[in-house]
Amino acid sequence: MMDSMNVNLLDLKAQNAVLEPELLEAFLRVLRSGHFILGPEVDQFERALAEFTGAKHALGVSSGTDAILVALMALGIGPGDEVLCPSFTFFATAGCISRVGAKPVFVDSCPVCFNLDLRDAARRITPRTKAILPVHLFGQSAEMDGILDLARQHGLHVIEDAAQAMGATYRGKQVGSLGDFGTISFFPTKNLGALGDAGAVLTNDTALFERARILRMHGMEPKYYHQVVGGNFRLDALQAAMLSVKLPHFDGYTARRRHNAALYTERLAKAPGVCVAKPQDCGCAQSAGVEQTARIVLPVAYPHNGHIWNQYTMRVIGTGQRDALRAHLSSRGVGSEIYYPLPLHEQACFAGLGYKADDFPVAHRLAGEVLSLPIYPELPADHLEQVCAVIAEFLAR
Numbered sequence: 224m225m226d227s228m229n230v231n232l233l234d235l236k237a238q239n240a241v242l243e244p245e246l247l248e249a250f251l252r253v254l255r256s257g258h259f260i261l262g263p264e265v266d267q268f269e270r271a272l273a274e275f276t277g278a279k280h281a282l283g284v285s286s287g288t289d290a291i292l293v294a295l296m297a298l299g300i301g302p303g304d305e306v307l308c309p310s311f312t313f314f315a316t317a318g319c320i321s322r323v324g325a326k327p328v329f330v331d332s333c334p335v336c337f338n339l340d341l342r343d344a345a346r347r348i349t350p351r352t353k354a355i356l357p358v359h360l361f362g363q364s365a366e367m368d369g370i371l372d373l374a375r376q377h378g379l380h381v382i383e384d385a386a387q388a389m390g391a392t393y394r395g396k397q398v399g400s401l402g403d404f405g406t407i408s409f410f411p412t413k414n415l416g417a418l419g420d421a422g423a424v425l426t427n428d429t430a431l432f433e434r435a436r437i438l439r440m441h442g443m444e445p446k447y448y449h450q451v452v453g454g455n456f457r458l459d460a461l462q463a464a465m466l467s468v469k470l471p472h473f474d475g476y477t478a479r480r481r482h483n484a485a486l487y488t489e490r491l492a493k494a495p496g497v498c499v500a501k502p503q504d505c506g507c508a509q510s511a512g513v514e515q516t517a518r519i520v521l522p523v524a525y526p527h528n529g530h531i532w533n534q535y536t537m538r539v540i541g542t543g544q545r546d547a548l549r550a551h552l553s554s555r556g557v558g559s560e561i562y563y564p565l566p567l568h569e570q571a572c573f574a575g576l577g578y579k580a581d582d583f584p585v586a587h588r589l590a591g592e593v594l595s596l597p598i599y600p601e602l603p604a605d606h607l608e609q610v611c612a613v614i615a616e617f618l619a620r
């Protein structure tokens with residue numbers, strides 16, 4: 224049995240501790256300004272975010288969830304409309320589609336990059352389809368050229384759910400402003416994490432930006448005159464001030480996440496039964512060749528993508544094996560997480576949509592195989608080595 228060393232999945236305190244003097248200064252600035260919602264702190268952060276992401280406009284909102292909601296509302300999507308989105312994603316993606324009264328039409332995923340399967344998306348388009356909502360899951364861009372082509376052919380709007388992927392690139396371009404809208408989350412565990420809930424909407428379209436801006440404040444323009452029904456989707460000045468302190472450090476965080484991902488792949492790929500996912504398998508429903516020999520399939524960054532590794536998510540092959548590995552890691556004090564254990568088409572709240580578990584075979588299978596390891600930027604080197612050693616120990620059993 225190995226020496227025990229607790230390895231946490233996350234350590235949010237480590238990142239903020241080194242910035243404490245600057246964060247406190249920003250806090251005091253806001254405290255003493257008496258301006259707590261929107262205002263100059265939010266304006267300044269929005270400008271910095273637009274510059275960082277290359278988007279023409281950035282709008283600070285209350286969360287990544289509300290960012291999706293605002294984008295859908297600004298595009299006028301509602302009852303009778305269908306929106307394509309992956310089944311294998313965080314709930315908010317589809318939850319927001321339902322909340323505007325539209326129907327989430329689920330799409331299967333690629334077993335290699337975990338993103339939307341384009342061929343499956345094409346099959347599910349109907350005359351009611353109004354938009355496609357790809358997710359750049361775990362920090363890697365979805366196949367945007369194909370998605371934008373499909374959208375053009377069928378006159379669909381494109382909303383990129385970039386909640387997990389701010390700063391990721393697709394063929395050299397930043398994600399989030401390739402479609403009509405991109406949506407970002409600053410949930411504390413994201414690559415740029417606030418000290419609470421926060422999010423942003425990106426767009427290159429000035430008219431859409433204006434619509435989103437008005438929707439953020441109850442559809443009000445001018446004051447107390449409501450052109451449309453919006454909501455309270457405002458960003459707090461405090462969160463904007465905290466994010467402004469952290470944004471200049473973002474590239475450093477990304478570099479450390481990339482370093483951690485590369486180390487995991489280098490160390491783990493040496494163990495028997497471990498292989499790296501092969502990009503050429505992307506889009507194939509089964510990628511049977513890999514599964515027949517491997518016990519663990521490591522994630523891959525496609526050469527044309529700048530992956531920002533919000534998660535390092537492996538597939539553990541074989542019934543019950545993922546849960547056995549997770550239990551083994553836990554018994555040795557190593558944290559891990561399952562993103563996500565049940566695909567959205569199988570969630571109780573969507574039972575009324577009439578999907579069956581095997582309608583999306585890859586999403587269904589991924590939910591039973593995925594396991595994410597600690598990868599946060601400040602992860603100590605010996606913790607990463609410990610994670611690899613505990614996995615090797617599991618494989619040698």
Ligand SMILES: Cc1ncc(COP(=O)(O)O)c(C=O)c1O
Pocket residue numbers: 286287288289312313315316358384386387407408409410420421422
């Ligand atoms: C893919 C995806 N979409 C949307 C969201 C929602 O973001 P938030 O938690 O900021 O509302 C998240 C956050 O977990 C996410 O991972």
